[in-house]
Amino acid sequence: MLRLLKRSLEPDLGCKVETASSGEEAFSMIQEKRFDLVLSDMKMPGMGGAELLRQIRALKQGIAVIMMTAYGSIDSAVEAIRAGAYDFIAKPFDHDTLVFRLRKALERNRLISENIRLHNAFQEQATFHNIVGSSPAMLKVFETIRMVARTDMTVLVTGESGTGKELTCRAIHAQSERKAGPFVTVNCPTVPEQILESELFGYRKGAFTQASSDRQGLFQAADGGTLFLDEIGEISPTIQSKLLRVIQEKEIKPLGGTTSIPVDVRIIAATNKNLAQAIEKGEFRQDLYYRLNVLPLRLPPLRERREDIPALVSHFIHKHASTMGRDPLPVSDTLMDLLRELPLTGNIRELESLMMKGLLFAKGEMMEPEDLREVLAVSPGVVSGDRAGTCLKGLPYKEAKEQCLKAFNGGYVGALLEETGGNVAQAARRCGMERQALQQVMKRYEIDPEPYRRKD
Numbered sequence: 001m002l003r004l005l006k007r008s009l010e011p012d013l014g015c016k017v018e019t020a021s022s023g024e025e026a027f028s029m030i031q032e033k034r035f036d037l038v039l040s041d042m043k044m045p046g047m048g049g050a051e052l053l054r055q056i057r058a059l060k061q062g063i064a065v066i067m068m069t070a071y072g073s074i075d076s077a078v079e080a081i082r083a084g085a086y087d088f089i090a091k092p093f094d095h096d097t098l099v100f101r102l103r104k105a106l107e108r109n110r111l112i113s114e115n116i117r118l119h120n121a122f123q124e125q126a127t128f129h130n131i132v133g134s135s136p137a138m139l140k141v142f143e144t145i146r147m148v149a150r151t152d153m154t155v156l157v158t159g160e161s162g163t164g165k166e167l168t169c170r171a172i173h174a175q176s177e178r179k180a181g182p183f184v185t186v187n188c189p190t191v192p193e194q195i196l197e198s199e200l201f202g203y204r205k206g207a208f209t210q211a212s213s214d215r216q217g218l219f220q221a222a223d224g225g226t227l228f229l230d231e232i233g234e235i236s237p238t239i240q241s242k243l244l245r246v247i248q249e250k251e252i253k254p255l256g257g258t259t260s261i262p263v264d265v266r267i268i269a270a271t272n273k274n275l276a277q278a279i280e281k282g283e284f285r286q287d288l289y290y291r292l293n294v295l296p297l298r299l300p301p302l303r304e305r306r307e308d309i310p311a312l313v314s315h316f317i318h319k320h321a322s323t324m325g326r327d328p329l330p331v332s333d334t335l336m337d338l339l340r341e342l343p344l345t346g347n348i349r350e351l352e353s354l355m356m357k358g359l360l361f362a363k364g365e366m367m368e369p370e371d372l373r374e375v376l377a378v379s380p381g382v383v384s385g386d387r388a389g390t391c392l393k394g395l396p397y398k399e400a401k402e403q404c405l406k407a408f409n410g411g412y413v414g415a416l417l418e419e420t421g422g423n424v425a426q427a428a429r430r431c432g433m434e435r436q437a438l439q440q441v442m443k444r445y446e447i448d449p450e451p452y453r454r455k456d
């Protein structure tokens, strides 16, 4: 049978066929050479088909495996598909069916590897230190990063939450002359004020009760490299003035110490706060702001560069597929159209978590709107017209209507609250409702006015 298949398949499929008379022999051939497809019997002396399939899958080389199963043993066929076989063929089979099924498998494999090749080529072109983007806005950001990285000056990176500020700061360091030096991150708001000071500048033995020995601060840890001060808008006035001194003098004084220590550190700071406003309110020192803001870099929110969405979607699917135990799967056109128009307030971070959910829920060979139904349906942008139909298809009427109402209310009331800075009474007046009635709607659809207030 091996000889017969080889002789007939080579001309019919137009490819090279090699044969092995046991699972072990096949596997050692596969380890040595690249194959696109394996056609294997289930029952073989020694290593069986199921075990061979398992070992091939573990190699993760994208080899399509087709199992030949005895007529009537449908259970083992189902099991093989579950274990990752591409297809099965019940014996006895006629030659044309076999050729047809093998062709289909080869064609699919070719498409997948073509897809991966294109993805890689595209990604290489549109990626800068892991930052994906080819929109004019992002090309300008890349340009600024390159320019800023050549200097040793302080940089202030601003942008809404989840727009890639941290990624950008790392890129500046990686592109700079300090790239061999350390990159030390300080997440300012997570460290309590008293501790932040000693964390940054270190302390001498006896500086306070618990200081039983000298300790280096983060400035010294970053010597020769970059210190990244994340969420700088949140630091207290005391630390602000000490930072200002360090930037001016290029030396630090540890807590409880008498002598200053010179440090060679480049500071990159990031914030999603409007620092100009914070200065007006007296919350941030103007002189520190000028020192930090020598080279400003603003990251545009995703809504200003929607053309980057398809590349980001593909990037996140490839980034998370393997850790989620899946092959990277394509996104259907309908879903991509939806994603392109979605109001993503959490920006890129939100798109990333959406794609992780998609990887988790996708049932078919493509990611579809239905796979993200729960998440998308409550998103205000999805409600309009026929789109609701695409997303909610398959849900019971009552539930679908509820989802729609939730999305509508979230969008409608949300926009009002945005306008009135979270003022419910004012929002009610604007839409011709009683305040209590609006409050009831907000309670029913879990609309929280708080975030709108904070933003104002």
Ligand SMILES: Nc1ncnc2c1ncn2[C@@H]1O[C@H](COP(=O)(O)OP(=O)(O)OP(=O)(O)O)[C@@H](O)[C@H]1O
Pocket: 130, 131, 132, 133, 159, 160, 161, 162, 163, 164, 165, 166, 167, 168, 272, 312, 315, 348, 349, 352
């Ligand atoms: N342009 C991009 N290309 C690829 N991944 C990105 C891009 N921008 C952001 N990300 C990813 O999105 C997530 C959020 O990015 P990052 O932490 O840099 O944002 P941030 O502005 O610091 O957010 P926050 O304000 O919440 O601190 C990260 O997982 C990051 O890898």
Ligand SMILES: [Mg+2]
Pocket: 165, 166, 230
């Ligand atoms: Mg951040």
